[in-house]
Amino acid sequence: MLRPRCLEPIFLKYTGAEGVPISTATQISLEQYLRTPFEPDAEYVGGEVQERNMGEYEHQIAQREILLWFHLQDKGWQTRTIQEQRTRFSNGNVRVPDVSVWKRDVPVQAVFDRPQLIAVEVLSAEDRHSWVQEKIEDYREFQVPNIWVVDPIKRLGWDCSDANWTRKERFEIAGSPIYLDLRDLFKELDAAEA
Numbered sequence: 001m002l003r004p005r006c007l008e009p010i011f012l013k014y015t016g017a018e019g020v021p022i023s024t025a026t027q028i029s030l031e032q033y034l035r036t037p038f039e040p041d042a043e044y045v046g047g048e049v050q051e052r053n054m055g056e057y058e059h060q061i062a063q064r065e066i067l068l069w070f071h072l073q074d075k076g077w078q079t080r081t082i083q084e085q086r087t088r089f090s091n092g093n094v095r096v097p098d099v100s101v102w103k104r105d106v107p108v109q110a111v112f113d114r115p116q117l118i119a120v121e122v123l124s125a126e127d128r129h130s131w132v133q134e135k136i137e138d139y140r141e142f143q144v145p146n147i148w149v150v151d152p153i154k155r156l157g158w159d160c161s162d163a164n165w166t167r168k169e170r171f172e173i174a175g176s177p178i179y180l181d182l183r184d185l186f187k188e189l190d191a192a193e194a
Helices: 008-014 030-035 057-077 129-141 182-193
Strands: 043-045 048-050 079-083 099-103 118-122 146-151 156-159 170-172 179-181
Touching: 030 043, 057 079, 057 099, 057 118, 057 179, 057 182, 118 129, 129 146, 170 182, 179 182
Parallel strands: 118 146
Antiparallel strands: 043 048, 079 099, 099 118, 146 156, 170 179
């Protein structure tokens, strides 16, 4: 259930008199969304606050391992890796990728408004293809050059940078040392489940 982790008056806007959720998608202004901390964080799409699927063991371990891999490479690759960072797109939507990698020279902001170098989405069991595809389209419109999707349950990965779902065992950025080897990631997942 989507709940703001702030003041009671804001909470009442998302629930009925009995505290029962009205819906998982709630219309509010962008300014109100940006001032409201949600637990877990939510996305803002087409004027609605939308819950993000997350929380399962495989999702959390995969996200942690991807974040750790890129974080350990940040200095050498001149990148900055952040998990679940709000990013405001030019179309007004705010997405929260599981892992984002920016070039090091992109200024740090509370809500980034410049494209990531890499946006990684880790699938959850509840994710629907149409929801993920909508995110990919937003990333592409915002000119994120590398869009990678990882399914930790099926142990699959797709490069969606060109709007196709191209299956990969290793993500790479051409002309750079930057990569993510899914075989290594999935070995870590296997070890975490043993």
